[in-house]
Amino acid sequence: MPTTPGISATSLNDRLSDLSGHGLVVRHIFAGPPMSTWYEATEAGAIVSGLLWTLAETKRSASPPPPGERASTETGGG
Structure with missing residues (x-):
């Protein structure tokens, strides 16, 4: 059985079942x-996916720089 990094098969199944129950995904089964x-x-x-990606991008662009990096505020004058 293929695996998905970072999530167990049980957790993935639970999440997909929840999404299906809320009408966000449709499950397709092929007999093979x-x-x-x-x-x-x-x-x-x-x-919903598009909205979540937009929110993530907005947060990423609004977040302060990581420690050790800082935005340049120098004007070059002195």
Whole structure:
């Protein structure tokens, strides 16, 4: 069984079941051989995904620089 780095198969299954229950993804099962299952975002899921990516980008651009790095505020005058 393929694995997904950073999440157990049980946790991934639970999350996908939750998303499916909320109408954000649709589960497709193919009898095979070999049997396979895949998930597809619904229209609502695609909208939510886009919003989450936008929020993540906004936070990333609004976050202060990491320790040891600082934004340049020098004007060159002196």
